Amino acid sequence: MTTNDQIEHEEEVTRRNFLYVATGVVGAVGVVSAAWPLVDQMNPSADVLALASVEVDMSSIPEGQTVKVLWRGKPIFIRHRTAKEIARGVSEDNDPMKDPALDKDRAQKPEWLVMIGICTHLGCVPLDNTEFQSGEYGGWYCPCHGSEYDIAGRIRKGPAPRNLEIPKYEYLNDTTVKIG
Amino acid sequence: MGSSTYVPKSKAGKWFEERLPIMGLIHGTLGAGYNAPRNLNYWWNFGSLAGFMLVVQILTGIILVMHYTPHVDFAFRAVEHIMRDVNYGWLLRYTHSNGASMFFVVVYIHILRGMYFGSYKSPREVLWFLGLVIYLLMMATGFMGYVLPWGQMSFWGATVITNLFGAFNFYDGMGDSILHLLWGGFSVDNPTLQRFFSLHYLLPFVIVGVVILHIWALHLPGSNNPLGIDAKGPGDKIPFHPYYTAKDAFGLSFFIVIFALFIFYMPNIMGHPDNYIEANPMVTPSHIVPEWYYLPFYTILKAVPDKLFGVIAMFSSILIFFVLPWLDGSKVRSAKFRPATAFFFWLFIINAIFLGYLGTKLPSAIIINMGGGIDALTLGRIASVLYFAYFIVVVPLVSRMESTKPVPTSIAQSVLDARKEG
Secondary structure, eight states: OOOSOOOOOTTOOOHHHHHHHHHHHHHHHHHHHHHHHHHHTTSOOHHHHHTOOEEEEOTTOOTTOEEEEEETTEEEEEEEOOHHHHHHHHHTTTSOOSSOOOGGGSOSBTTEEEEEOSOTTTOOOOEEOTTTTOTTTEEEEOTTTOOEEETTOOEEESSOOSOOOOOOEEEEETTEEEEO | OOOSOOOOSSHHHHHHHHHOTHHHHHHHHHSTTOEEETTOOGGGGHHHHHHHHHHHHHHHHHHHHTTOOOSTTTHHHHHHHHHHTSTTHHHHHHHHHHHHHHHHHHHHHHHHHHHHTTTTSTTOHHHHHHHHHHHHHHHHHHHHHHHTTOBHHHHHHHHHHHHHGGGOOSSTTHHHHHHHHHHTSSSSOHHHHHHHHHHHHHHHHHHHHHHHHHHHHHHTTOOOOTTOSOOOSGGGEEEIIIIIHHHHHHHHHHHHHHHHHHHHHOTTTTSOGGGGSBOOTTOOOSSOOOOGGGHHHHHHHHHOSSHHHHHHHHHHHHHGGGGHHHHOOOSOOOGGGOHHHHHHHHHHHHHHHHHHHHHTSOTTOEEEOSTTOEEHHHHHHHHHHHHHHIIIIIHHHHHHHOOOOOOOSOHHHHHHHHHHHO
């Protein structure tokens, strides 16, 4: 059997080279597209994504108390801050911080602090020091590796890299928020 | 692996062997067809003990699955059901949970034996790699198995360990994307439990596959031995069966007595009481402790103030074993003839145990109280530095500078000399 190819010179691109590379590329694309569903099935499924928001009526939370609600399997801290706590948060705005943030940027309404109650280090739930303003910063303390957050949930000490995360939330009325 | 010396005794055996020479393969691998150095001591028992533990774990595991349900609503109850209702369920579960610890004890001794006698050195580097791969697979399997009872330590252990992968946050949101992919949700939850269950069932069989490669790689150069010199003539070797099968069986019976002591008299000593409380995502236990076999690495993680570098340090502390064959530049394998190497080896062991001890402590706990007081975090940092210094400084320098003791010319000669002296 003969082919239409001329006698192959080294380095010369022949029809055979082209077919060889093209077959390889098509094959690779096929393998990747076949593998993608096998990987993507691990991502959150539709029913998990459907539970993405929760509404909380905050009218029953007295000043100076924190309530924990579950959102997407994670605890959300809703802290009704006292005027004293807000003042402390604001007064520490210029203190050295790993992840600098102003107190006013931490909450849509300063008296209601809404945060994901998960340490940004390795995911433990920090303990509440707010009641007696105990600990160095009077906020939250993570028992797992000793990270300390202040009264605005800003990281002040320990291995955690970021402030306690603020979820997306909006006020439906004065005392009801929709988280997510 | 494999041997051409195998001669089937029966006619049927011969008929079968011509069609599938598997009996010859076994004969040549773990039978009379494999000649091992004649001077192997009891530290060489731990390879077969590890093989035994792998079989025990797979057997008890397959049976436990018949009574277990991998769902957040049922998993905790299923384990209690196994403990209270299933006939001998308590025995199966205690064997499996303590078996994991025993498996790690045996494998740690097996690895350290390889370190002391230079079994990782040429020409056994790939053998060493395969062993480390088995060890990494064991760590993953053990971790996922610990999550299945869905107690508080299961849940929070899973949360902390999976969050390690969130440290790879090279662009905004990358860490979260990795975590959501691992969890199948926005936190450790039912999808996580189900995939861990699937993988916990799969990985042991992957380990079996790598064990076969490990034994294959062992049989090309043959076993190392306490002298670390190559076995040459027939006088240096004896058949694996019956000599080492008998010796290993004796060691095994001793080992099973210790294993039984744990199962029957202190089945929960390796566990944590918090794991008898059902998982609760709203409450973190006051103190999260991993299983004992991860503790030294956990201390290294805690010692680094930066999250990403802490994770990198922790993984490096294990991966560094892969380059040990090149860090060690000595021509002599066994630490028997390398007194300085042996000395630092034992320091390394003491330091590693100390790292493990610190892993159980809160970072702020005062360990040494002399007026001021030194906390676990500070000591953990010192011990972590020493851990890496062993690999990066001590081994490369000592192995190249040390003047070794004279090495015997052959195993047979050494055995005969010892007999004369004795």
